[in-house]
Amino acid sequence: MELKEIQNIYxxxxxxxxxxxxxxxxxxxxxxxxxxxKTPSVxxxxxxxxxxTVSFTDEISTIPQDFLRSENTLVVYTPAxxxxxxxxxxxxxxxxxxxxxxxxxxxxxxxxxxYAVAGTHGKTTTSSILGHIMHVCGTGATSFLGGITENYHSxxxxxxxxxxxxxxxEFDRSFLQLAPNVAxxxxxxxxxxxxxxxxxxxxxxxxxxxxxxxxxxxVKKGLPIQGLTYAVEEAADYEAQEVTIQxxxxxxxxxxxxxxxxxxxxxxxxRHNVSNALVSIAMAEKHxxxxxxxxxxxxxxxxVKRRFSFKIKEDNFVLIDDYAHxxxxxxxVENAVREMYPNQKIMVVFQPHLFSRTQDFIDDFAQSLSRxxxxxxxxxxxxxxxPIKGVTSDWLLDKIEHPVKSLQTKEEVVKTVKxxxxxxxxxxxxxxxxxxxxxxxxxxxxx
Numbered sequence: 001m002e003l004k005e006i007q008n009i010y011x012x013x014x015x016x017x018x019x020x021x022x023x024x025x026x027x028x029x030x031x032x033x034x035x036x037x038k039t040p041s042v043x044x045x046x047x048x049x050x051x052x053t054v055s056f057t058d059e060i061s062t063i064p065q066d067f068l069r070s071e072n073t074l075v076v077y078t079p080a081x082x083x084x085x086x087x088x089x090x091x092x093x094x095x096x097x098x099x100x101x102x103x104x105x106x107x108x109x110x111x112x113x114x115y116a117v118a119g120t121h122g123k124t125t126t127s128s129i130l131g132h133i134m135h136v137c138g139t140g141a142t143s144f145l146g147g148i149t150e151n152y153h154s155x156x157x158x159x160x161x162x163x164x165x166x167x168x169x170e171f172d173r174s175f176l177q178l179a180p181n182v183a184x185x186x187x188x189x190x191x192x193x194x195x196x197x198x199x200x201x202x203x204x205x206x207x208x209x210x211x212x213x214x215x216x217x218x219v220k221k222g223l224p225i226q227g228l229t230y231a232v233e234e235a236a237d238y239e240a241q242e243v244t245i246q247x248x249x250x251x252x253x254x255x256x257x258x259x260x261x262x263x264x265x266x267x268x269x270x271r272h273n274v275s276n277a278l279v280s281i282a283m284a285e286k287h288x289x290x291x292x293x294x295x296x297x298x299x300x301x302x303x304v305k306r307r308f309s310f311k312i313k314e315d316n317f318v319l320i321d322d323y324a325h326x327x328x329x330x331x332x333v334e335n336a337v338r339e340m341y342p343n344q345k346i347m348v349v350f351q352p353h354l355f356s357r358t359q360d361f362i363d364d365f366a367q368s369l370s371r372x373x374x375x376x377x378x379x380x381x382x383x384x385x386x387p388i389k390g391v392t393s394d395w396l397l398d399k400i401e402h403p404v405k406s407l408q409t410k411e412e413v414v415k416t417v418k419x420x421x422x423x424x425x426x427x428x429x430x431x432x433x434x435x436x437x438x439x440x441x442x443x444x445x446x447x
Contacts, residue, residue, distance in 0.1 A: 003107055006074045006097075010067050011035030012087050013078035014054060015044045018169065019101050021144045021155040022076065023047055025108070028158055034064050036087055046154075058086045070096045076104050079172045080384045102174030105144060109164045109178065115141075115283055116178055118168035118209055119186030119220075121329050122276050125268070126186060128304050129280035131157045131165045136297035137289050141165050147323070150302035150309075163287075168209060170202065175209045182286050184218040184279045185210070185225060189328050218282050220275065228257070230279050232271060238282040240264075240274050245339070250274050254281055254291065261291035265299050269308055270336030306434055308336060311441045318424045319417070319444065321437045325353040325430035327364035334371045337424060347374040347422035349413055351429030351436075353381050355388040358396060366399035374422060375405040376413060381431025410436050414443055 009026050011019050014035025020043045027033050027050045034053040037044055044054045055062035067073050075091045075098045091098055099107075115134075117127040124147040131143030135157050143157040143165035157165075168175035168183065188206050203224065210217050210225050217227035221236045230238035232252075243252040250266045252274060266277045277298065284294045303309070312319040318341065324330045330350070337346055350369060352358045358365065358380055369375050377393045397407050408416060417425055417440050427437045 003074075003104075006031070006072060008032045008034075008067050008069075008073040009076060010063070010073060010091075011076045012085065012091070013037060013081045013101075014047060014052070015039070015041050016078050016080065016101070017043065017146050017148075017155055018105075018144070018167070019076065019078055020044075020047055021146075022101060022104055022108070023052060024050060024154070024156045025142070025144070025158070027052060028156075032066060034067055036062065042148075043155075060086060060090045063087070063090075070094050073097075074099065074104075076101055079174075082384070100172075100174070100177075102169065102172070102177040105166060106177035106179070108144075109166055109180075112142075112162055112164040113287075114178065114180040114182075115163070115165045115287070116168040116175070116180035116183040116213075117166070117186070117279075117283075118170065118175055118183060118206065120170065120189040121326060121332070122186040122272065123167045123169070124304055124323075125273060125307055126184070126276040126280055127165055127167045129277055129298070129301055130283050132301045133280060133284045133289070133294055133297045134163070134165060134287070135159065136300065137284070137293055139163055139287065139289070145304075147304040147307060149304055151300070170205060170209075173205055176205070176212065178209075179212050179214065181213070181215045182218075182283055183209070183213045183216075184230075184283060185223060185227070186220055186276065186279065187328075188223055188225075189326065216286055218279055218286075220279070228282070230275070230282055232275050232278065238278055240278045243271070243274055248340075250277075254278065254295075256282060256285055256291070258285060259291050261295050264295050267299075267301065268303050269340050270332055271339075272332045272336070273308075308333065311437060312444060316423060317444075319437075319441060320424070320426045321434065322426065322428050323430055323434075324428045325357070327361050327368040330365070330368040330428060331371065333426060333428065334368065337426060341424050344424055345373045345422040346424040346426065347376065347417075347420055348372040349376045349378070349417070349425065349427045349433070351378040351381050351431045351433040352393060352396060353430040354383055355380055355385050355391045358393075359388055359391045362396060362399055365396055366401070369396075370400050370402045372402075372426070373404070374420070375400055375402050376416060377405070377407045378410065378413065378429070378433065378436075379407075381429065381433070383431065410439075414440055418443060 015037030134141035
């Protein structure tokens with residue numbers, strides 16, 4: 001397939017965060033783009049402002065006229081789209097050329113100098129840090145991100161076509177469509193067991209990904225994969241040393257195989273983000289950037305929306321929004337909040353994401369949530385899945401060893417957050433809790 005020969009590109013699931021970045025890229029490169037998604041969102045709003053025709057009905061009649069010719073139209077779809085989708089069935093039956101999102105990303109990046117970020121957690125933050133450094137330092141890199149950056153208000157940092165920064169997503173083994181020159185692996189915690197079945201299969205997939213890296217692989221110290229290592233305050237090829245908090249920001253030194261830089265300032269909370277910053281520095285240095293210019297670029301990095309985003313930050317009350325949907329991520333958020341707000345009451349509102357993930361990690365979820373001072377659960381967000389008998393938020397609630405816990409509706413959550421005596425409220429999850437927190441924020445700000 002030659003992308004340059006195709007004019008029309010239709011996205012089934014265009015509102016997905018990874019899909020929309022590619023859609024924006026094609027718009028910027030003069031393609032005619034349209035698509036379908038289940039519900040309107042800020043992502044689909046942004047696409048429509050760019051001239052993308054977006055429909056919210058899974059019907060053939062919504063396909064624009066220009067896209068009814070299969071010979072000059074590429075259809076891109078995401079594995080999250082149900083197999084019985086009317087649109088997907090139509091495109092298959094009419095012999096359109098169909099590609100998964102990951103395959104298209106592979107085509108876009110195959111002739112570029114590609115920097116890929118893999119790992120069960122931290123991909124979006126790490127790739128956006130690296131993309132920001134590469135942009136500020138004038139490399140001309142184009143970055144495809146899995147979240148909306150605070151610096152650019154987009155999941156695409158548009159540059160030229162010679163260098164790319166991408167997230168290498170392990171879901172559906174998507175990252176095996178990539179052939180990166182330089183890559184990192186942030187962690188390999190078990191996840192997506194609905195796809196892999198066992199943790200060993202997931203780890204094998206990461207090893208297959210590592211084999212596709214043509215130049216340099218950088219891995220978090222302790223992972224069972226060969227590569228250069230990085231670590232925070234322990235011996236490794238790349239080290240973050242003497243980590244302190246000054247004026248609400250992390251300050252640390254960085255040692256690499258090639259140099260040393262003092263007093264790197266990084267504004268995101270949580271020691272896990274120091275680790276993400278460190279490997280971003282390592283990859284940027286591998287590109288040939290100097291440590292001093294990387295340090296300067298890092299100062300202006302603001303983060304990613306829904307990654308420890310402060311919705312309200314006042315002297316007596318803080319409301320934080322985060323995408324955390326895995327027990328390890330929830331524990332990392334709790335650690336970061338405790339570090340910033342010691343001796344304060346912290347309430348968590350959590351929306352579990354997927355029945356299968358809840359079932360696979362039920363005890364780990366219970367343990368990580370029990371660390372907060374008050375726990376509020378929402379019903380499980382199903383996303384692409386049908387219910388699994390017995391797998392409910394009630395089951396998770398029973399597992400949580402905590403005297404102050406409850407299962408609430410979204411309407412009840414708004415009232416609970418308004419009346420809580422907790423000075424810090426954290427709302428977590430990968431489902432539509434991101435919409436709910438906007439409602440909570442508006443309610444609190446209007447008081």
